[in-house]
Amino acid sequence: MTEVTEPPTKKPKMAEASLENFIENIKNSKKNLMAILSDEFTKPTQFTQVYVGGVNNVQDLSKIIMTLNEKLPLKELQHLKRARKHEVILCSVQYLNTQTQKTIQEYIKEDVYELKDAFKYFKVTSLPAVPPKLKKQQQEFSRVWSCNFHPNAYLEKLCGDQFFSINELIEHRCYMAIAFEVANYYLSKLKDNLLMSDVSESNVNATVVVDPTIKSVVAISYDNRENHPTQHSAMLAIDNVAKTQNGGAWNTADKSGIDNELQSHIKKKFANVKFGTRNYLTKEVLNEQKKNASESPYLCTGYYVYMIREPCVMCSMGLVHARANRVFFCFKNNLKGALSSKTKLHCVPSLNHHFEVFTEFL
Amino acid sequence: MVDFMKRALELASEALSAQEVPVGCVFVINSEIIAESRNIVNATHNPTRHAEINCIDSVIEHCKTHDIDYMSYFQNVTVYVTVEPCIMCAAALSNLRVKEVVYGCANDRFGGKTVLDISNFYDYNYKLVGDLMATEAMALLKQFYKGANPNAPESKAKKEKVSV
Numbered sequence: 038m039t040e041v042t043e044p045p046t047k048k049p050k051m052a053e054a055s056l057e058n059f060i061e062n063i064k065n066s067k068k069n070l071m072a073i074l075s076d077e078f079t080k081p082t083q084f085t086q087v088y089v090g091g092v093n094n095v096q097d098l099s100k101i102i103m104t105l106n107e108k109l110p111l112k113e114l115q116h117l118k119r120a121r122k123h124e125v126i127l128c129s130v131q132y133l134n135t136q137t138q139k140t141i142q143e144y145i146k147e148d149v150y151e152l153k154d155a156f157k158y159f160k161v162t163s164l165p166a167v168p169p170k171l172k173k174q175q176q177e178f179s180r181v182w183s184c185n186f187h188p189n190a191y192l193e194k195l196c197g198d199q200f201f202s203i204n205e206l207i208e209h210r211c212y213m214a215i216a217f218e219v220a221n222y223y224l225s226k227l228k229d230n231l232l233m234s235d236v237s238e239s240n241v242n243a244t245v246v247v248d249p250t251i252k253s254v255v256a257i258s259y260d261n262r263e264n265h266p267t268q269h270s271a272m273l274a275i276d277n278v279a280k281t282q283n284g285g286a287w288n289t290a291d292k293s294g295i296d297n298e299l300q301s302h303i304k305k306k307f308a309n310v311k312f313g314t315r316n317y318l319t320k321e322v323l324n325e326q327k328k329n330a331s332e333s334p335y336l337c338t339g340y341y342v343y344m345i346r347e348p349c350v351m352c353s354m355g356l357v358h359a360r361a362n363r364v365f366f367c368f369k370n371n372l373k374g375a376l377s378s379k380t381k382l383h384c385v386p387s388l389n390h391h392f393e394v395f396t397e398f399l
Numbered sequence: 400m401v402d403f404m405k406r407a408l409e410l411a412s413e414a415l416s417a418q419e420v421p422v423g424c425v426f427v428i429n430s431e432i433i434a435e436s437r438n439i440v441n442a443t444h445n446p447t448r449h450a451e452i453n454c455i456d457s458v459i460e461h462c463k464t465h466d467i468d469y470m471s472y473f474q475n476v477t478v479y480v481t482v483e484p485c486i487m488c489a490a491a492l493s494n495l496r497v498k499e500v501v502y503g504c505a506n507d508r509f510g511g512k513t514v515l516d517i518s519n520f521y522d523y524n525y526k527l528v529g530d531l532m533a534t535e536a537m538a539l540l541k542q543f544y545k546g547a548n549p550n551a552p553e554s555k556a557k558k559e560k561v562s563v
Contacts, residue, residue, distance in 0.1 A: 266469070267455055267491050276445050284444025286456075336446055350517055351494065354487035354509070358446035375490075379520040382486070387514055 056221050056231035063367070063398055064214035069206060070365070071397040072195050073377050075384035077170060082177065085166035086130040087114065088141045090156040095123050101155050108149045116168030118183040126182075130161060171196055195393070208252070212245050212343045213367060213398055215254070215303055215310065219243035220345060222302050223259050236345060237368055244274035245343040246294075248334070249362075253311040255281060255340060256294035257303070271344060271352035275359045278337055282317045337361040347374035347396075353382040360390050367398045403427055403479040404503060404532045410437040410450065411481045411539050417442065421539035424450035424480040426458060426497075433476070434458050451480060451488040455495065473497050481536040483529060485509035489517045492525060499526040503536030 054062075092101055102119045109128045111117065119125055127141060137144060146153045164182050169175040172193060175186040194200055201209060220236050220243050228235065235241070246256040258273035268287070277294040279285040290296050293313070300312060318326075318333035337359035344366045348356065353375035356364060364376060364383070375382045376394045383394050403425050410423025414437040426434040436453035440446050458476070462469040473495040481503040484492060489511020492500060511517045518524040
């Protein structure tokens with residue numbers, strides 16, 4: 038057995054794969070994508086300290102609850118049921134501290150006089166500070182207290198690992214592969230034998246915008262930050278979409294939203310992919326033909342945006358302004374990314390538009 | 400300072416007459432205006448064409464034609480803008496390392512400080528000064544939002560009116 042002396046063959050690293058092979062893998066992998074969710078779904082539950090009283094006589098429970106609801110409403114703890122077995126929530130520790138210097142015993146005795154003899158004991162307990170959003174959170178909560186819970190089937194699915202059907206997954210992976218093919222197209226003008234690392238370990242980014250209602254590529258862009266500091270691919274893509282709607286500010290790409298030569302290159306490699314937009318109708322035309330506004334494209338409303346790399350703060354906010362519907366990215370952008378790495382811009386509640394974000398293509 | 404903001408407010412009024420969200424902006428180096436613009440979002444059908452982004456473009460253009468390194472050029476720029484830069488513009492100005500940003504009124508819908516403080520994500524932060532002629536800047540915005548955005552789809556404009 039001569040093989041014994043040979044060193045074990047090293048598994049080739051991902052980074053050594055050719056870009057062509059890598060694109061094939063992106064396209065053909067069956068791995069489902071994952072949504073990037075706000076912290077309330079991913080971080081451990083926040084607890085808050087609450088005074089709980091053990092009642093002397095369980096028969097008095099409903100009367101006690103009625104009195105408490107009147108004198109000490111739960112307010113920010115509405116998601117919690119008032120009672121559990123023989124214990125009832127009195128109020129949060131913070132609430133009592135802001136109201137009075139009294140202890141809970143003194144407070145009940147003096148300020149909720151009707152209940153002065155109702156309790157056997159008082160204690161402080163940690164209870165969930167926010168309502169459960171998911172079944173698994175509800176299950177976790179129910180071990181400590183009973184909660185009001187309204188299950189949301191869409192949220193449950195979004196938080197799971199089987200969100201997209203196999204056919205949807207094929208489409209998303211195909212559009213992501215096109216984003217990489219865009220990089221391949223431009224980079225191959227500069228260099229032969231491209232490796233995956235030529236894309237993964239650089240600033241290279243490309244954006245593909247898709248109208249899912251007609252399954253068609255609307256706009257494509259390739260990062261131009263080397264020549265212009267705000268011409269990141271998402272910003273260019275937003276402008277290219279504008280060009281398909283009688284607008285646009287930058288003198289780039291074709292009026293169709295995609296550079297002509299690039300489009301024919303992509304068509305050769307992705308024969309089944311459709312290009313083009315729904316007809317853009319001006320407001321005047323919509324009014325004239327008595328059509329609903331939704332019959333014309335408006336900015337990136339309803340569009341899916343596929344990017345090689347997680348967009349930066351500027352680009353992410355640009356996509357919010359553009360009202361993109363979903364953003365997909367492959368690589369994290371640890372230094373500048375705003376949809377996962379540095380912040381989750383799409384989860385900032387006070388913004389007027391929120392898109393969904395998906396990743397885990399690898 | 401006040402004169403530069405006055406000019407920015409003029410540009411904002413111009414935007415209002417053109418049925419754009421009334422925000423105006425001037426870029427200043429050594430007390431001299433080197434770029435000025437206003438919102439052109441509706442005209443370009445591009446929601447990123449804010450006054451600041453347009454000014455950045457015109458500075459880049461200027462630097463390219465005069466063979467100037469734009470990064471060192473931006474270091475001396477003070478931005479006067481009638482409304483606090485949005486998260487997108489604040490990030491762009493931070494990337495370009497402008498010296499200072501002076502704004503009129505706060506932007507409680509999109510502000511790069513008020514809504515999400517982007518200085519948390521950047522090593523470099525420009526000096527940020529607010530509340531210069533804020534009343535005038537806010538008055539223009541109020542005038543705009545009294546009427547519906549003419550470019551928003553009909554249904555949305557109606558919905559927003561109902562919710563107000």
